[in-house]
Amino acid sequence: MIWVVAILLLIVLDEWLGRRRKRHAPKKEYPLRQSNITLFTNGQHLFADYFLEIKKATHHIHVLFYIVKTDDISQQFFFFLQQKAKEGVEVRLLVDWVGGFRLSRKTIRSLKESGVRFAFSQKPSFPYFFYQLNRRNHRKITVIDGKIGYIGGFNIGKEYIGQDTDFGDWRDYHLKINGEGVMDLQTQFLTDWKAATAEVLQQETRYFPELPRGTIVHRFIATNGNGLEEDFAHLIRQAKREIIIGSPYFIPSKKVMKALIDALKHGVAVTILVPLKADHPLVKEAALPYFYRLLKHGAHIYRFYQGFYHAKTIIIDDDVCDIGTANFDKRSFFLNGEMNCFIYDRAFTQQMKHVIRYELSRSERLTLDWWKKRSVWERGKESISALLERWL
Missing domain, CATH: 3.30.870.10 (Endonuclease Chain A)
Known part of the structure; x- marks a missing residue:
């Protein structure tokens, strides 16, 4: 019991000190943009479109998810990324450290061997390990060739396409962006990628092609x-x-x-x-x-x-x-x-x-x-x- 109390006190102290001493990245409010926006409310429909766009990629695929699992839909996701990497397309996959805890070393090694550049986001470290463990990267961003973007509530796993009997019909909202707003999704992904890997790519113009103006006015806001x-x-x-x-x-x-x-x-x-x-x-x-x-x-x-x-x-x-x-x-x-x-x-x-x-x-x-x-x-x-x- 003494050891349990001591550990709990250590966790509370770690979390308290972390809140006081660790500085959050500031909120990023992007400019008003105009894009064409498609709404998805069903995982089957979303991932049919999502995988089709991945297969059409010619230059780069940038993906950030909070959760990626190891079930059938996840294996399909990995397969498409690996195939594109083998074709010479730049593929970067960023997964939250807690949300991706089920990913085995074998899976990660296989991704890297095929050319996929993989990294974990928000890996906790000392000091303030428990504080950092509690702060997750919950964003879900995909950018394909700098021209198509996705953002919303879906992650990668069978429950998100309604195949988990514990949950049944999974209702979620996800957006497909075509137009100016894609540059902001790209900027945020590359910001998170830099935080995880120290690789600086935000100024690389090849990731920011000229984009058409769409019909829907919107603004992205990234918070931490x-x-x-x-x-x-x-x-x-x-x-x-x-x-x-x-x-x-x-x-x-x-x-x-x-x-x-x-x-x-x-x-x-x-x-x-x-x-x-x-x-x-x-x-x-x-x-x-x-x-x-x-x-x-x-x-x-x-x-x-x-x-x-x-x-x-x-x-x-x-x-x-x-x-x-x-x-x-x-x-x-x-x-x-x-x-x-x-x-x-x-x-x-x-x-x-x-x-x-x-x-x-x-x-x-x-x-x-x-x-x-x-x-x-x-x-x-x-x-x-x-x-x-x-x-x-």
């Missing part, structure tokens, strides 16, 4: 444990009629929670969509105290029950739609590296509202009556989750 809280609070404060939030985890900060309640008090309709199932311990329970306060002020909260809802979106009136990698939780606000796309286009916003209506048709509405009838076991898990919510 700072800045996202204020961005989300600012979005919420802009709302005049309606706020829609979709997220697999709902653990907002005080500032963001206050913005939501203020919006409700001013007559703004607030709809929140989360999964009924949980893919991590205690995350579902951690949301319930926040749901209670919002329900009391008239929010509409739904839990998706036909599969797993992993999408990340915020819709404000008919004016702004945010889709990206950030969850609506403290981990994304204060710890992880994230990248979000703020889209300023009424037609795209209407398309997203149509998608949300479909998700709500397969969801159950949460009520105050249900919350009051929670079991003792559920209340106990809530209490534990409240102590750990910053790291959930």
Whole structure:
């Protein structure tokens, strides 16, 4: 018991000192761009398109994922990257150190032998090992030939294409970018690649071809444990009629929670969509105290029950739609590296509202009556989750 207590104290001290002494990379707010944007909500459709574009690559393929597994879809992914590397295409694969923990040395060696340049992002080191272990690169970025980009919530694994029986239909949102915005995805990938490998490529013009201007105005924002809280609070404060939030985890900060309640008090309709199932311990329970306060002020909260809802979106009136990698939780606000796309286009916003209506048709509405009838076991898990919510 003494050893257990000592280790726990060491972890807490390491995390506290790390927060005080380690400096986060600043938030990067990219310029307004115009691109053509395609929305994917189904993993089968996304990866059919994604693999087709990879097979057509002629110059380079840059890929960053939070999670890459070793199942059939992952092996297919590796095969295509290796084939392109053997053809002479530059291939760089960056995977978060924790999200890629299942990748064996044999798999990594095979990738490298075929010509794929592989690196782990956010490898923890001493001092402040546990603090760094808790800060992940949660971005998912792909750039092909500097002309086509992908960003969103999907990772590489069978659950993301609906083949995991524990989760069933996996709902997520991913964007395909054609146009000016690709240069910002490229810049962010090369920034993360430099942080992981010390290789400096941001000034290499061969990765930044001339790009056409698309029809949809948007802006990318990359955060590293700072800045996202204020961005989300600012979005919420802009709302005049309606706020829609979709997220697999709902653990907002005080500032963001206050913005939501203020919006409700001013007559703004607030709809929140989360999964009924949980893919991590205690995350579902951690949301319930926040749901209670919002329900009391008239929010509409739904839990998706036909599969797993992993999408990340915020819709404000008919004016702004945010889709990206950030969850609506403290981990994304204060710890992880994230990248979000703020889209300023009424037609795209209407398309997203149509998608949300479909998700709500397969969801159950949460009520105050249900919350009051929670079991003792559920209340106990809530209490534990409240102590750990910053790291959930």
